[in-house]
Amino acid sequence: MPTLCDTVVVGAGIVGTAVARLLGRSSVHVLDAGGPDLAGATGHSPGYISELGYHPVLTALATETMSLCERLTGADPRVFDRVGSIEAVTTECGVDAQQARRALAAKSGVTVHCLDPREAEALTPQCVDSRTALAALHFPDDAVTDAPQLTAMLRAQAEKAGVRFHWHTPAIRITERADHVEITTPSGTFAAARLVLATSVWARALADPLGVLVPVVPIRHPFVYGPTGHAAPDRQPFVRFPEHSIYGRWHGDRWGFGTRAHADHVADMVGRERADLRWDGTFEETMHQLSQHFKDRRLFAPTKRLDGVFPATPDGLPMVGQLTDNVWVAVGALVTHALASARVLTELMTGPADVADEAAQALAPARFADLDAEAATALAIDAYHGRVAIARSQHA
Numbered sequence: 001m002p003t004l005c006d007t008v009v010v011g012a013g014i015v016g017t018a019v020a021r022l023l024g025r026s027s028v029h030v031l032d033a034g035g036p037d038l039a040g041a042t043g044h045s046p047g048y049i050s051e052l053g054y055h056p057v058l059t060a061l062a063t064e065t066m067s068l069c070e071r072l073t074g075a076d077p078r079v080f081d082r083v084g085s086i087e088a089v090t091t092e093c094g095v096d097a098q099q100a101r102r103a104l105a106a107k108s109g110v111t112v113h114c115l116d117p118r119e120a121e122a123l124t125p126q127c128v129d130s131r132t133a134l135a136a137l138h139f140p141d142d143a144v145t146d147a148p149q150l151t152a153m154l155r156a157q158a159e160k161a162g163v164r165f166h167w168h169t170p171a172i173r174i175t176e177r178a179d180h181v182e183i184t185t186p187s188g189t190f191a192a193a194r195l196v197l198a199t200s201v202w203a204r205a206l207a208d209p210l211g212v213l214v215p216v217v218p219i220r221h222p223f224v225y226g227p228t229g230h231a232a233p234d235r236q237p238f239v240r241f242p243e244h245s246i247y248g249r250w251h252g253d254r255w256g257f258g259t260r261a262h263a264d265h266v267a268d269m270v271g272r273e274r275a276d277l278r279w280d281g282t283f284e285e286t287m288h289q290l291s292q293h294f295k296d297r298r299l300f301a302p303t304k305r306l307d308g309v310f311p312a313t314p315d316g317l318p319m320v321g322q323l324t325d326n327v328w329v330a331v332g333a334l335v336t337h338a339l340a341s342a343r344v345l346t347e348l349m350t351g352p353a354d355v356a357d358e359a360a361q362a363l364a365p366a367r368f369a370d371l372d373a374e375a376a377t378a379l380a381i382d383a384y385h386g387r388v389a390i391a392r393s394q395h396a
C-alpha cells in the first residue's frame with residue numbers, strides 16, 4: 001500500500017526543509033537519500049551571506065532570507081551573525097568596478113560604506129594589506145551562518161508541525177498520474193497530491209523522465225581551511241577580493257577561503273551521494289597561489305581541503321515554481337537565498353493561481369524551456385564565473 005499524503009518534498013537540504021516547514025500544517029513527508037548530517041551542499045557550505053546580488057530579485061531574496069534567519073535563530077551569533085563584509089581591490093580596473101558596485105548598492109537600498117585601505121586593514125588585519133589595496137567597500141549588514149545548524153532548527157520546527165523526515169530514502173522514480181504523483185523508493189511508494197523537488201544538483205536526473213529540463217549544473221568548487229592553533233581574532237567581517245574571485249572568513253578556530261577563479265569542472269552526479277569529491281589535487285596549485293593574496297598568508301595555507309559541488313543555473317537565479325501539473329521545484333538557490341525562495345514557492349503552491357510578483361516571474365522554471373542541456377550547461381558555467389553578473393552590472 002502506498003503512503004498517501006498531501007505533499008512529498010524530495011531533498012532535506014536547507015531549501016527542502018524550509019519548504020516543508022512552511023507547508024507543515026498539511027500532511028508532508030520529506031525524503032532524503034542521505035542522513036541528517038546533510039551530504040548535500042548545505043552540509044558543506046561555509047555560510048557566507050552577501051546581500052547585494054547582480055539582479056534585484058537576488059538582492060531581495062538575500063535581504064528577506066537574512067531577516068528570516070535573524071527571527072528564526074533569535075539572532076544567536078553561533079548560527080547567524082551579521083559580521084559584515086569587506087571587498088578590497090588592488091587595481092585601477094578593480095576601483096572602477098567597485099564604483100559600479102557601490103552605485104548598484106545605492107540603487108538596491110543596500111548599505112555600503114567606502115573605506116580607505118588603512119580602514120579596511122584595521123577591520124581585517126590578517127586579510128587586507130593596506131600597502132597593496134587601493135580601495136575597499138564595507139557592507140555592514142552581510143552575515144555568516146552555520147548552514148547545517150540553521151537547517152536543523154528549521155527541521156525541528158517542521159517536525160513540531162507534523163512533518164515526517166525519511167532518511168536514507170532515495171526517490172528512484174517519479175510517475176505523474178492524473179491527480180497525484182507516485183514517488184518510488186527502495187522501501188515503498190508514496191502517493192502525493194503534489195511533489196516538491198528540492199534536490200539541487202541532483203534534480204536533473206529525477207526531472208528528465210517527466211520531459212522537463214531542470215538545468216542545475218553541478219560545478220566543482222574548491223574551499224580550503226588554514227591551520228588551527230593561531231590566536232583567535234575578534235569577531236571578523238568576511239573578506240572578498242573580487243578581482244581574484246576569492247572570499248575568506250574566520251571559522252572560529254581557523255581561516256578558510258574559496259574561489260570561483262579556476263578552470264571549469266562539471267561534476268557527474270550519477271551514482272554520487274555527496275556534494276563533494278575526493279580531493280585529487282586538481283585545485284591544489286590554484287589554492288596555493290590564491291592564498292598569497294591574504295596579508296598573513298601563513299593563516300591561509302591549506303591544511304584541510306574541500307572539493308565541493310556547487311549548484312549553478314543558466315542565469316544565476318534559483319528555479320522556483322511549477323514544473324508540471326503536480327510537480328513543483330525549488331532548486332539552484334544558495335543558502336543566501338534559501339528561506340525566501342522557500343517562501344516564494346509555498347506562496348505559489350498555496351496562494352491564488354495568478355500570483356505575479358516580480359520574484360515569482362524571475363524564478364519561474366519556464367524561463368529555461370527553450371534551452372537544451374548543452375546550452376544550459378554553457379550558460380550556467382558563465383553564470384558561475386560571474387560573467388552574467390559582469391554583463392548585467394555594466395548595464396545596471
Ligand SMILES: Cc1cc2nc3c(=O)[nH]c(=O)nc-3n(C[C@H](O)[C@H](O)[C@H](O)COP(=O)(O)OP(=O)(O)OC[C@H]3O[C@@H](n4cnc5c(N)ncnc54)[C@H](O)[C@@H]3O)c2cc1C
Nearest residue numbers: 011013014015033040041042045048171200308334335336
Ligand atoms: C564548497 C561550497 C561552498 C558554498 N558556499 C556558499 C556560501 O558561502 N554561501 C551560500 O549562500 N551558498 C554557498 N554554497 C551553496 C549552497 O551550499 C547551496 O546552494 C545550498 O546549500 C543548496 O541547498 P539545497 O537544499 O538546494 O541543496 P542540498 O543541500 O544539496 O540538498 C539536496 C538534498 O537532496 C538530496 N537528494 C538528492 N537526490 C535525491 C533523491 N533522488 N532522493 C532523495 N533525496 C535526494 C541530497 O541527499 C541532499 O540532501 C556553497 C556550496 C559549496 C559546495
